[in-house]
Amino acid sequence: MKFLKCPKINLFRRLIIIDANIINSVLSAVKNTFQIIAKKEMKVDKPRLVQEIQKDYDVVTNIGFTGVLEGNIIYSFSEKEAISLVNEMMQGIMNINELDDMAISAIGEFGNMIAGAIATHLEQYGYLITVTPPSVMRGKIVKVNVRGTILLFPLYVSGNNEMDLYFVYKETR
Numbered sequence: 001m002k003f004l005k006c007p008k009i010n011l012f013r014r015l016i017i018i019d020a021n022i023i024n025s026v027l028s029a030v031k032n033t034f035q036i037i038a039k040k041e042m043k044v045d046k047p048r049l050v051q052e053i054q055k056d057y058d059v060v061t062n063i064g065f066t067g068v069l070e071g072n073i074i075y076s077f078s079e080k081e082a083i084s085l086v087n088e089m090m091q092g093i094m095n096i097n098e099l100d101d102m103a104i105s106a107i108g109e110f111g112n113m114i115a116g117a118i119a120t121h122l123e124q125y126g127y128l129i130t131v132t133p134p135s136v137m138r139g140k141i142v143k144v145n146v147r148g149t150i151l152l153f154p155l156y157v158s159g160n161n162e163m164d165l166y167f168v169y170k171e172t173r
Contacts, residue, residue: 018149022069023047025121026153026167033117037110038088038157045154053144053166058082059099060137060144061111065119067129071148071169073115075155079138081162082107099138108134118167 027044034042057076064072077085079099086096086106096103111134119129148170155163 018049018151019125021125022122022127022167022169023151025125025127026118026151026165029117029121030114030153030155030165033110033114034155034157037113038085040088040157043156045156047151047153050150050152050166053146053150053168054164055144056164058138058140059107061107061134062137062144063111063115063134064132065115065129065169066132066172068127068171068173069122069129069169070172071167072146073111073118073131074144074146074166074168075111075114075163077163081157085110104136104138108136111136114165 027047031042031044034040053074055076058079059082060074060076062072062074064070082099083096083103086099086103089106089110090096096106099107112131115131115134119131122129146166146168148168151167151169153165153167155165157163
């Protein structure tokens with residue numbers, strides 16, 4: 001098993017070792033799912049370890065998971081990017097101009113697809129997880145508190161950082 005060693009972070013006061021298979025599983029799942037659903041190429045910036053979740057966008061989706069790893073998959077994006085994603089998911093059947101109940105449901109379903117793909121990729125490396133249904137939140141005052149190792153994956157769709165994905169986990173074995 002290959003491991004990536006992250007440099008010591010003063011606030012954590014411990015050496016954090018992250019299995020590269022976890023990072024690669026998240027990267028592959030997000031890129032493949034986004035390409036299939038949104039029909040766009042996505043660039044993912046180098047993942048980095050962070051100490052807390054900085055919510056920079058209007059729409060936040062949280063999906064929990066349990067098993068060998070437990071934690072959360074949290075992704076956030078602008079309202080504009082959310083509407084664009086939902087329109088791609090609808091494939092021209094209808095045009096969405098605002099984040100109504102149907103759009104929010106579609107955002108949640110997108111989260112299910114990402115979480116399922118991550119779970120499938122992780123299973124190949126012996127990390128069996130079960131995902132929970134998504135919670136989609138909107139607004140500027142949402143504060144997300146989590147415990148565990150927090151990996152940030154900045155996502156670029158149109159050349160700008162329109163989305164962030166956080167993979168928060170701790171091992172239970």
